[in-house]
Amino acid sequence: MKAYLLYRDRDFDLDAPLPPHADALIQDLELTTLFGAMARGDEFLLDVAKKTILAGMDDLDAIRYRQAILRDCLKNPAIVAEMYALVVDAIGNERKNYWGIFHRYPGAILNRAVDVLQMFVTMLKRLRRIAEDHADKFESEGFTTLFAMLRRELDDGYFAAIEEHLRRLKFRDGVMISAELGPGNNGVNHVLRRPREQSRGWLMRLLPRRGGPFTIHVHPRDESGARLLSDLRDRGVNQVANALAQSTDHILDFFRMLRIELGFHIGCLNLHRQLDEKGMPVSFPVPAAGSERRHSCRKLYDACLALTLGTAVVSNDVAADGKALVIVTGPNQGGKSTFLRAIGLAQLMMQGGMFVAAESCCSNVCARVLTHYKREEDTTMKSGKFDEELERMSAVVDQIAPNSMLLFNESFAATNEREGAEIAGQIVRALLESRVKIFFVTHLYEFARAFHERNLTNTLFLRAERQTDGNRTFKIIPGAPLETSHGEDLYERIFLRGEPLPPAQGKFRERQPAK
Amino acid sequence: MSPSARPATMDKTPLRGHGDTAPAAHTNMPAPFAATALPSVLFERAEDRPYAEESAAPACFHDLNLDQIVETLVAGRAEYGLKSFFHAPLKRAGAIAYRQDVLRDLEHPALFEAVKSFTRRMREMRGHLASTEKLSYRYQKERWFLETVETYCGAVEQLARDLAAAPLQSQGLLAFHACLTSYTGSSRFIVLRKQIAKQQADLSRVTYNLVLKDLSITVRKFEAEADYGAEVLATFEKFKQGDAKDYRVKYPDSLDISHIEAKIHEHLAALYPAEFSALDRFFADYQDYLDEAIGVFDREIQFYIAALEYYEPLKRAGLAICYPKISEDGKAIFSRDGFDVALAHRLVGQKATVVCNDFELVGAERILVVSGPNQGGKTTFARAFGQMHYLASIGFPVPGREARLFLFDKLFTHFEREEDITTLRGKLEDDLVRIHEVLRAATPDSIVVMNEIFTSTTLSDAMFLGREILGRIAALDALCVCVTFIDELAALNEKTVSMVSGVYPDNPAVRTYKIARRPADGLAYALAIAEKHRLTYARLRERLPS
Known part of the structure; x- marks a missing residue:
């Protein structure tokens, strides 16, 4: 007697090892929050949520x-x-x-x-x-x-x-x-x-x-x-x-x-x-074949952030059909990481057979979802930061199969900008030629600019929106890379004006577009 | 270093309460002296003690890998509650010298062995005591208690002999030795010793038989009956074949006894009333057998044992360890052949080479700006700088042949952190907020260790912010190490000293891990590392399916 409520023709193996990249995914996409919401304190449900989603x-x-x-x-x-x-x-x-x-x-x-x-x-x-x-x-x-x-x-x-x-x-x-x-x-x-x-x-x-x-x-x-x-x-x-x-x-x-x-x-x-x-919409995504390059969503948002905040959060539309490389630039704290997480979460949830955190979503399936995020200093002291970062990158490369998806978050920033841009460029070019779909959040202006100048049809540039008064909307909109990251206004606010920082959540809410 | 003034109370040491009081009078009385009067091998003066016995690790612990060091130090020592000692930097050079002197004494191998042997026996004693407390049958419990007290007395006597034979120089150990001598000579201790010997002799004479009939068991005195089991074994010896599977249920050794045995004890107590009532009395009279000064010493000395055992493998690997000079006001500091001890611990374990580095600040110099090729030991250098100062501040020896270090008031670190979803702050803002908090709390007597900040922003932003922040630290006149990829910061002003990580000229991918004092050369070696990890475009095309 078999129930087959997960697969048509086989049991789910709860004891199977997690994919090699699982720990990085959990950390980078804040999956603990997602699993926690699914489990609601139940350890068994937590285990099941974790293992089913990671075995997409x-x-x-x-x-x-x-x-x-x-x-x-x-x-x-x-x-x-x-x-x-x-x-x-x-x-x-x-x-x-x-x-x-x-x-x-x-x-x-x-x-x-x-x-x-x-x-x-x-x-x-x-x-x-x-x-x-x-x-x-x-x-x-x-x-x-x-x-x-x-x-x-x-x-x-x-x-x-x-x-x-x-x-x-x-x-x-x-x-x-x-x-x-x-x-x-x-x-x-x-x-x-x-x-x-x-x-x-x-x-x-x-x-x-x-x-x-x-x-x-x-x-x-x-x-x-x-x-x-x-x-x-x-x-x-x-x-x-x-x-x-x-x-x-x-x-x-x-x-x-x-x-x-x-x-x-x-x-x-x-x-x-x-x-x-919380009034946040969900929908069942339409999966497309892995060989296609599809990515179009309406009102895509970061489910983990919505769960953490306990309130409605900013959502974004994505029109990236036909794109193999999406480069996201823009000011600090402008919603780039959140956007990247939303992309990764939606992909994992879709491939787990779930609904996704968006009003609608269509994306091609990926052989593997992989991440490369900037990390805290490697505490084993085995090597310097940049070396550690490239070592992790090399491990990620070992996981790549054709039609994988790779999310970069401020990678290759542990060296100076010119060199970081050079290495990022070499890696991204090689990955694209191996049919890897890439989302790359970066401050490496040199890197983003170089790709922008190549003017490829399969590349999309997005930017965290910044209004003329300096405020961030947390919206990610199409836009070419700009050269500054606006660190100077932060410095001025924190050091010179000595403004007490508003509680983070309140500030966040205040900048929500009115509903 | 000059031995600073000793509090008068320590000179005459012998503790009240160890003197002539008879054991009976001690029963159930609290220790008749306040904790402050006890000799302490850790604190020269009461004011040197941290305010709170339980204190959290200082904020710099994680960044400097001091948390790893302390975890190693307290490993296997949880029962002593040592962490708070490691969490509390001393505020006087004299208080530090007091500890350095005790450590110098303990470096005599014979004395060190003796002290470790003492603490091992005390630990064994506590193990017995803990087991005893779990027992519920009276005579079982009392007999275990007797063994426990005997272990204690043996440990104390041996320590007194060993300390007498040792060439003690430190105030801390001399004061404790005086206290110990007085205690072992007190009638309280001597009577306790005699009592134990008598109890043991008495109980060894209690021998008995159990007679089981139907469902009955009879307890009788032993009257030299023959060994029937041996006769039975002899009779059936001829039937014995080879090995067979063992069907007997195994009963593990255990402190537990059954209610039947407990009943047997009761009958034995009736048969041997003198022996058992003496045991009862011993149990009742000596509950407070443990002298408080002995207990305090047993705990505090672990601090030093941990320190010396921690450095031991490093010394064996040929690395230099020294007692630093402590500077309370001058900021001219130096270290010769220093290193990161947490890293060295690991490398020595793997039989790998540990690279040592020097630093020195003279005149107006306050800020070491470390730049150069990545993976060249810059972070390790910065961490070692912070570690050495912290370790010196708790009286520890420090890595290196020779060092003069500054007695800081606060030690700050700023290492990069991962993004935290709960703060909802961007990384750059988080960096700035944290640095702002550091600079607000820092004084001219503080140390700031900054490692690779502002990597999450553009080059021009990072240069702007780096100049602003270092300028503020320079104006404050605090000591600082700043690791950065921004070469321009190395020549900011007269307070900055440029240090650069080195490579072997014939193979730029191989680092020397030497950090030398010279101008920043603007070269980085990122592509060499990319090649090493097979991540250049050409390598990736080979690795990946096309």
Whole structure:
């Protein structure tokens, strides 16, 4: 039995290692914030969100398959939440059925397996009930298949058969065990036997009267005597306990997989609700083939910033169809990093089969999403900053496959501008020729200018908007690179005018365009 | 350095409370002296102590990798709560000399071994005590307690012998030794010693049998019955074959005993009333066996053990370590063959070479401007400068053959940081705000270490801002190291000294890591590094699919 609510034809492997570039992505795109919003404090959901998003898909059909399931979830959040709660309960109850200190004894293994199976049967019945009651409300291939399977596989006859076994395995009438004599006349090869149905009370008749010569009476408080009896019983039920415990594990695996798969969608529902509360639009993106160069969005914004700020944030339109290189320049603190993060997040979310933080979005899928951001000094002291930066760049190059996307944020600034521009230029030229799609936020004026002068049709220049009064709008608009970064006004404000800095958030809000 | 005045209270040392009081009178009494009267090997005067026992790491710790150094120093020493000592720079040259003197004493190998051995035994004693406190059965607990106190007495006596044999010179250790001698000679200690010996002899005479019948166990005195187990083993010896799988359940060694054993103890206590009631009394009478001055010494001396053990591998690798002269007012400072100790620690571990550098400021010079090829050791140089000053300020030896360092009031660092989404400030603004805060708090007696600032802006912005900021530091007359790629800053005014990282002339991609005093040469070597990482256009075309 497979649920297949993430992929059409396979399970999701939660234990698979993260892609090599995962840590950098998490750090550079502030993914912890995104995962946190999806998890809402639940560690399991956090793990699922992280692993599913970082294991993005580049197959258009697979993306659409998952989008359809998520659309169903958004239509039926309560039913999906009920299913998830049920699955969590089933797994939680199994765990609560503690192995205790007796897990080395087959009798205890068997009793536990019987209890767990009984609980699982109850849960499976409820799950089938949900399938029966609500199947008509779901349209996606994933849910339709799952509900049909539940109704087909878990019919009444099957449940009746399980319950009959569980009843027997409680041994209300006693345990019948056969054994052979081994070395020294010790009992060996213990085998559990099934008494004939009609001989209910059979054990009582077989046993001699109390006090007879064949009976050993263990005093109720003789623990070692009692221990010997239980030991014999354990040998007898060893095999059946094993078989039953394995069965519970199989059912548990089904619930676990369902929990992972539903967990992803629950995370998406959580995220959706939070963005919705802030009045921020989301939409299902239209993925284009990896060989194309598509990037057009309306009202694209940084979901992480929206989640952090707890309020509406600036959004941008992007018209970069046919562009392989997008160079973003402009004043400090003008929204460039935020814009770059929005691009990266939308790409990851799309390839995770999710909605994205935009009113509409169409982008080509990428083999890999990679980042190269300026970093704090390498604290292992192995080398200088520029060397460390290029070492990371080289590691990124090792990850590149054709049609990857690479986001640069102020890379190659750890040396002086002329040299940084030269190296950035060489790297970007080589990457473009290897069909890598590039977004490059930079202060390297020399670098931006050089590309601008080449006047290539596949290059787009964007700039953080700065109004004539020096204020930033945080809007990223088309525009050629300009030479200054306006550090002088910051210096004047902080050092000379001694203006106390407004609280960052307040300042941010104040500069929002009026809604 | 001149030994500064010692507080009078230290000269006569013997602590009140160690004298003639009989043990019984001590029972459950708090230590009868205030903490300030205890000899301290760390603080010459009460005023040298930090205000708060628990203090956070200074802001410069991360940038200077002092956090790494302190993590190594306190590794395995969590129980001593040493961090606050490392977080509190001293404010007097005399207070620093006091610590340097103790360290010089401890450099005698025999004494150092003796002190370490003492602290090991004290730690063992605390381990016993902690175990004991978890026990709930009376006679089990009391017997463990007895062993604990014996460990303590042994450690104290050995330390007293070892200190007597050592050529102590430092005020700190001499004062503690006097206090210790008085304590071991006190009747309190001597009586405790005798009591322990008596208890142990008594308990070794308690021998007994357990008789188990049906569900009963009988406890009796031992009467020299024969070893039946040995007889049984002998009888069945002939049946023994080769190895077989072991089906026995393993019972690990444990302090735990069962309620049955506890009952057995009760019966034994009835059979041997004198021995057990004496044990009861010992337990009740000696709960406060641990002398406070001993406890304080055990903790404080860890500061020095940590220091010497930290430098030990560096010395073995042939690196020079010295006790710096501390300058309280003059800003003419120098260091010969200094280095970054955190880096050296790692390099020595990898058997790699550590490059040493000098610096010197004379006359009006206050600011070292470090430029030159990247990856040439500039950051390391700046960090070493800050580290040396900080380490000197807590009384530590510093790397190098010889040094004179400035007793700063505050040590500031400004290293580049990653962007933080929560502040919502751009990097340049963040840089400026932080530097502004530093300059507002800095005084002429402060040290400022700046590493590669303004890299997030254009060249012209960076030049403008660099000149403004360095100009302000120069006007303040504070000491400063500034690592920068902006060559122009190296010749800003008469306070700046230009230092340049070097390369081997025949192979510009290989750095010497030597930082030498000479004019900035305007050359950087970025493309050589790009080539090294196979990131030039040509290399990338080879590496990437086309």
